[in-house]
Amino acid sequence: MGFLTKDGLKMGKTLGNTIDPFALVKQYGSDAVRYFFLKEIEFGRDGDFSESRFVEILNADLANSLGNLLNRSLGMIFKYCDGKVPNRGYDLSNSCNQMVEQVRQSYANLAFQQVCQAVLAVVREGNKLIDDRAPWKLFKAGAQEEVEQILYSILEAMRLVSLCLYPITPNLSTKIIEQLNLSPHSTWECQWGILVPGTELPKPQPVFERIEVKP
Amino acid sequence: MKSVALTTPLYYVNDLPHMGSAYPTIAADALARFYRLQGIPTLFVTGCDEHGQKIQQAAAKFNRTPQEHCDLMVRGFEELWNLLDIKYDRFVRTNDPRHQPIVTEFFQKVYDRGDIYQGQQQGWYCVACEEFKEERELLEDKRCPIHPTVTCEWRDETNYFFRLSNYQSQLEELYRTRPDFILPLSRRNEVLSFVEQGLRDFSISRYTPWGFPVPIDRQQTLYVWFDALLGYLTGLVAPEEEPTLANALKTWYPINLHIIGKDILRFHAVYWPAMLMSAGLPLPDRVFGHGFFNQRWTENG
Numbered sequence: 251m252g253f254l255t256k257d258g259l260k261m262g263k264t265l266g267n268t269i270d271p272f273a274l275v276k277q278y279g280s281d282a283v284r285y286f287f288l289k290e291i292e293f294g295r296d297g298d299f300s301e302s303r304f305v306e307i308l309n310a311d312l313a314n315s316l317g318n319l320l321n322r323s324l325g326m327i328f329k330y331c332d333g334k335v336p337n338r339g340y341d342l343s344n345s346c347n348q349m350v351e352q353v354r355q356s357y358a359n360l361a362f363q364q365v366c367q368a369v370l371a372v373v374r375e376g377n378k379l380i381d382d383r384a385p386w387k388l389f390k391a392g393a394q395e396e397v398e399q400i401l402y403s404i405l406e407a408m409r410l411v412s413l414c415l416y417p418i419t420p421n422l423s424t425k426i427i428e429q430l431n432l433s434p435h436s437t438w439e440c441q442w443g444i445l446v447p448g449t450e451l452p453k454p455q456p457v458f459e460r461i462e463v464k465p
Numbered sequence: 466m467k468s469v470a471l472t473t474p475l476y477y478v479n480d481l482p483h484m485g486s487a488y489p490t491i492a493a494d495a496l497a498r499f500y501r502l503q504g505i506p507t508l509f510v511t512g513c514d515e516h517g518q519k520i521q522q523a524a525a526k527f528n529r530t531p532q533e534h535c536d537l538m539v540r541g542f543e544e545l546w547n548l549l550d551i552k553y554d555r556f557v558r559t560n561d562p563r564h565q566p567i568v569t570e571f572f573q574k575v576y577d578r579g580d581i582y583q584g585q586q587q588g589w590y591c592v593a594c595e596e597f598k599e600e601r602e603l604l605e606d607k608r609c610p611i612h613p614t615v616t617c618e619w620r621d622e623t624n625y626f627f628r629l630s631n632y633q634s635q636l637e638e639l640y641r642t643r644p645d646f647i648l649p650l651s652r653r654n655e656v657l658s659f660v661e662q663g664l665r666d667f668s669i670s671r672y673t674p675w676g677f678p679v680p681i682d683r684q685q686t687l688y689v690w691f692d693a694l695l696g697y698l699t700g701l702v703a704p705e706e707e708p709t710l711a712n713a714l715k716t717w718y719p720i721n722l723h724i725i726g727k728d729i730l731r732f733h734a735v736y737w738p739a740m741l742m743s744a745g746l747p748l749p750d751r752v753f754g755h756g757f758f759n760q761r762w763t764e765n766g
């Protein structure tokens with residue numbers, strides 16, 4: 251097939267010097283490889299691969315944005331809500347409904363990049379929600395109900411994010427859903443409010459480890 | 466949608482899988498997982514294309530028989546799919562004895578239609594492409610433009626041909642009435658301009674031992690692409706069922722989506738529908754041609 255190119259030069263497979271998929275998946279794991287190629291390159295168009303970009307995308311999207319959002323909200327659940335799913339909130343429910351619809355259409359059109367973008371938009375909104383509303387201040391001010399609504403909203407959004415990403419990153423999605431004490435995704439359970447308040451949650455574990463590049 | 470059957474290319478096993486094979490397989494797996502989540506019965510077909518002279522040469526290079534070579538390479542594909550969490554439903558091998566009766570049956574239909582004839586094939590052949598090249602495309606010393614290290618061989622032989630030219634207007638009609646048959650649009654345009662130049666019949670047999678014999682002439686084997694495309698049909702037969710065309714067609718046919726690389730667009734968007742028309746079979750819903758990626762090792766590329 252010979253189509254990988256280096257510095258614009260057409261390289262046949264026989265000329266060697268191509269990405270070794272075995273090495274890539276063994277070093278970074280299957281979710282990382284699957285996510286990168288479906289997110290970074292619009293399906294149907296040509297794109298670029300570089301290892302530095304690969305690491306950059308995975309750290310930014312999966313470790314920093316997504317992993318961090320789950321981790322910090324679970325941390326607060328253990329601090330402020332006794333490690334249990336708090337009372338229901340609806341802060342991100344509209345955004346999630348939009349995400350789910352957009353994701354459904356995008357998969358049907360093989361627009362995997364758009365799937366990832368729709369998911370990341372909700373993740374960003376979740377991080378912003380925490381930054382803006384600062385649950386730690388609300389907790390100190392005794393606004394317990396508000397804290398719970400915010401944190402419920404984040405957890406439920408994470409559930410839907412993990413559902414939407416499941417076809418692309420099945421292991422990561424399964425780790426997220428386990429953090430929410432739910433069984434692995436088997437149906438398209440896309441309506442808001444599936445998490446049941448009062449459910450005990452397991453101790454927070456990082457779902458996607460940041461990739462450290464050795465200098 | 467009541468069910469979905471989708472395929473990756475059947476990868477050529479001259480070598481271990483590279484990223485270019487992993488890419489469409491990851492995409493197909495993501496789609497299959499999505500449809501399963503939606504509760505839609507889904508059949509995800511992948512596999513390997515094991516025939517042709519290139520396989521024979523690759524095997525000889527490593528002092529293996531073609532069969533040993535194929536078994537080894539297939540194991541490599543299976544291992545990579547396992548590492549990448551690819552959950553396929555069927556893995557087609559075109560050298561599987563179960564594939565042959567389907568090829569023979571299909572060949573007979575096309576033959577009965579009068580679309581197969583004997584003719585003289587002359588020209589420069591690139592073994593790496595498994596394709597005849599126009600002399601004007603060749604590089605210096607008759608080297609292949611896609612495989613600059615491969616010198617094309619002069620071939621002059623009596624082959625069997627498929628009357629692709631019979632399907633010129635039917636194919637044009639197909640592209641016109643079903644604008645989403647080939648996606649994305651850039652690929653569709655590529656195919657339209659190729660077909661516009663006029664279709665020529667193509668040879669479907671070779672004098673190489675590694676392949677299925679031509680049903681009406683045991684001296685020759687079927688051209689690797691002719692039997693490879695039919696691998697998609699074999700992939701539809703449940704493992705416990707007789708490998709017949711009827712069984713291939715009864716549950717999952719027609720195929721909803723072929724995901725392919727843009728380098729094999731012509732085979733899937735032109736030759737394949739023409740072969741199916743000739744056999745009197747319905748066509749797939751869609752052929753989606755993905756792109757390629759540039760690989761950069763340095764920070765700034």
Ligand SMILES: [Zn+2]
Pocket residue numbers: 591592593594595609610611612615
């Ligand atoms: Zn070639």
